[in-house]
Amino acid sequence: MQIVKLGLAGFGTVGSGLAKILAENGDWLEKRLDKKLEIKTVVVRDTTKQRGIALTSGTELTTDLARLTEDPEIDIVVELMGGLEAARDLIEKALKAGKHVVTANKHLLAEHGLELFELARQCGKGLYYEASCAGGIPIVQTLRESLAGDRVEEMLGIMNGTANYILSEMTTKSMDFETALQLAKELGYAEADPTFDVEGFDTAHKLCVLIRLAFGVDYPLAELPIQGISGVTPLDIKFAREFGYRIKLLAHAKDFEGRLEAGVHPALVPYTYLLARVGGNYNAVRVVGNAVGPVMLHGQGAGDTPTGSAVLADIMNIARHLHRDGCEKGYAPDNTGFGNKPLAKAKIMPPEDTMSKYYFRFMVADKTGVMAAVTRSMADHGVSIAQAVQKSEEGTEAVPLVIITHSTRAAAAEAVAREMDAMDFTMEPCVRFRIL
Numbered sequence: 001m002q003i004v005k006l007g008l009a010g011f012g013t014v015g016s017g018l019a020k021i022l023a024e025n026g027d028w029l030e031k032r033l034d035k036k037l038e039i040k041t042v043v044v045r046d047t048t049k050q051r052g053i054a055l056t057s058g059t060e061l062t063t064d065l066a067r068l069t070e071d072p073e074i075d076i077v078v079e080l081m082g083g084l085e086a087a088r089d090l091i092e093k094a095l096k097a098g099k100h101v102v103t104a105n106k107h108l109l110a111e112h113g114l115e116l117f118e119l120a121r122q123c124g125k126g127l128y129y130e131a132s133c134a135g136g137i138p139i140v141q142t143l144r145e146s147l148a149g150d151r152v153e154e155m156l157g158i159m160n161g162t163a164n165y166i167l168s169e170m171t172t173k174s175m176d177f178e179t180a181l182q183l184a185k186e187l188g189y190a191e192a193d194p195t196f197d198v199e200g201f202d203t204a205h206k207l208c209v210l211i212r213l214a215f216g217v218d219y220p221l222a223e224l225p226i227q228g229i230s231g232v233t234p235l236d237i238k239f240a241r242e243f244g245y246r247i248k249l250l251a252h253a254k255d256f257e258g259r260l261e262a263g264v265h266p267a268l269v270p271y272t273y274l275l276a277r278v279g280g281n282y283n284a285v286r287v288v289g290n291a292v293g294p295v296m297l298h299g300q301g302a303g304d305t306p307t308g309s310a311v312l313a314d315i316m317n318i319a320r321h322l323h324r325d326g327c328e329k330g331y332a333p334d335n336t337g338f339g340n341k342p343l344a345k346a347k348i349m350p351p352e353d354t355m356s357k358y359y360f361r362f363m364v365a366d367k368t369g370v371m372a373a374v375t376r377s378m379a380d381h382g383v384s385i386a387q388a389v390q391k392s393e394e395g396t397e398a399v400p401l402v403i404i405t406h407s408t409r410a411a412a413a414e415a416v417a418r419e420m421d422a423m424d425f426t427m428e429p430c431v432r433f434r435i436l
């Protein structure tokens, strides 16, 4: 039986998850592929580190990344290290050495994807990345293949397992933010730098990758509005519940007659929506195609075997085309879903023009005229109020005043926030989230 040889860069959460599935499902994979997948070499930073899973005998463990690109026997290089420079260098060398590449590195793809896809095209090699977005959910293949005939009108989703886990634990168990983040790290969900998860950057990386696949344009990461969950407090979660919402970190992109509105924000989601029910490390992505209508995918967005499963799907897609004699007759991987042609920059809808309902929480002095001043500011900026609640408590100086608005321009909501923050009765900067 033909053996397809893999070279792994990284043997942490995802690398070991992949190895577990290969060990457990080996017979099944051979049945599907009529080929055997074998990890020939694994590269890590520290070969002495204790790992949860043993490598099969014959697998080389090394710190030398060149062992992957210089070994003619390795067919597919699997980049599971994360980070930018070393990963980029490895992928470039692997493609130039005539190897296919599988990566889970959304940060790298968001920042340098266009150049890497161009290099892969020139080399005629696969650069596959199912695991880079939403962990085990097959969203890349869905957009690139299953929905290829649709014009995508809108995409909305929860794309970060760590942030969703933190918000879920804070909501359902009243766990504090730091404890939930610590648990997410221990469970292998978080990035090496968890600021990426918490501040929305990881979600933004995934959104950039998925926008290319869904809309066929490039939305530069630097221009994407990004807000994370570090400003979400137990008080806001409690108020959101009282109004019938759950707070979720959402990524969204919508086509408005050729202009793209996109961003990453925490938002209040009506608790009856499926997205509000997505808990723990789960992600969900809702895509609306002009022919198929709405499609929703739901599954684990982070963790060892869920992500390993997505990596393995890419490896198998490539392995199917590899022949014993090294010949890959007629195999021209379409890595981008648009024939590897260069993608134009998206026509971007100015973020200040976007429309949304808003949740405002002001912390104000409990005195005459405050409510009148807030409502006057909103009226002056054309912001229409749907609901308002002020919770006074005997003996407390600052009281929360929560206002839910009707749909309004982002610029108007920003102007109200700025005006209120400058008032002498305002005791903390106002909190403002969108409402779905």
Ligand code: NAP
Pocket (backbone or CB within 6 Å): 009, 010, 011, 012, 013, 014, 015, 043, 044, 045, 046, 047, 049, 063, 065, 079, 080, 081, 082, 083, 086, 104, 105, 106, 107, 131, 132, 135, 188, 189, 190, 191, 192, 301, 302, 303, 304, 307
């Ligand atoms: P991880 O647990 O931190 O593992 C990283 C691995 O890469 C470790 O084995 C580390 O070696 C090795 N490594 C890092 N830099 C290296 C270098 N310069 N040279 C050689 N080896 C190096 O990370 P992970 O969670 O598996 O994530 C890997 C990638 O998958 C990242 O791009 C991440 O964003 C992505 N991803 C992760 C998940 C998830 O749920 N964790 C899901 C989807 C995508 P040592 O073990 O010796 O330190």
Ligand code: HSE
Pocket (backbone or CB within 6 Å): 132, 133, 134, 135, 159, 160, 161, 162, 163, 189, 190, 191, 197, 202, 301, 302, 303
């Ligand atoms: N840190 C990421 C998350 C891993 O929590 O979603 C999956 O991409």
